[in-house]
Amino acid sequence: MKIALLSEKYTPDIGGLAISTERLARLLTSAGHTVRVFAPTVSASPSEARTLLSNGIHLTRFGAHKRVDDTLVDWFELIAAEHRREPFDILHAYFLPQAGFVAAYAGKYLGMPSVVSIRGNDIERAAFDPSKFSHVMYALQNASAVTTNVLAATSTASTNAVLAYSLSTTNKTQFTKQQIAGRLRQLKMLFEDGLITDDFYDVKVAECEAAQ
16 A cells, blocks of 8 residues: 655654654555655755655655745645655545644545544644644544544543544534445545554444435
8 A cells, every 4th residue: 555644743853753653654664555754844945845765765855834834735735746646545644733634635635545643742732722723623524534542532621622523523514425435435445454443444334324
């Protein structure tokens, strides 16, 4: 499977997110998947993109803008252009506010599945940051699948509130038969490739069947 992995940080950036993203990329590669990582950096000029091979993984760093919205536009356009050049099978965002939004938005635009991974503090902090909240909500409501650290996701009232609100609004959305069929195909692909658990797959399939 060809995976586009999106993250706001990647080594040699400092911090846990950068380290965790590199670890995930290496694990996916060792499992036989082809992984391409896309991450912004302040070390490059805005709109400049560089691709290099890092520990067997193709890493594309592109220059971040001062305005977050401009960075998100460049991120989306880069993913769309690379998908047209060499199609991906799935988009995986590792962190919610920026990467999650771009993955979910690009997934819908390109008609491909997207997975968004919550690390814990990303959703907790976003609940009180108006500039990030809308991006987080869009990612949660439009991604094909959401993964999370269970302990982190249930640790605070703010996290529970965001998740509960996103689920309640998502459940009210009306889908066409074609959209439901497409969602079922995406879920089957994610399940067969071991990217979602049995329980998550069963729950989401049941939701799709109930919406028909």
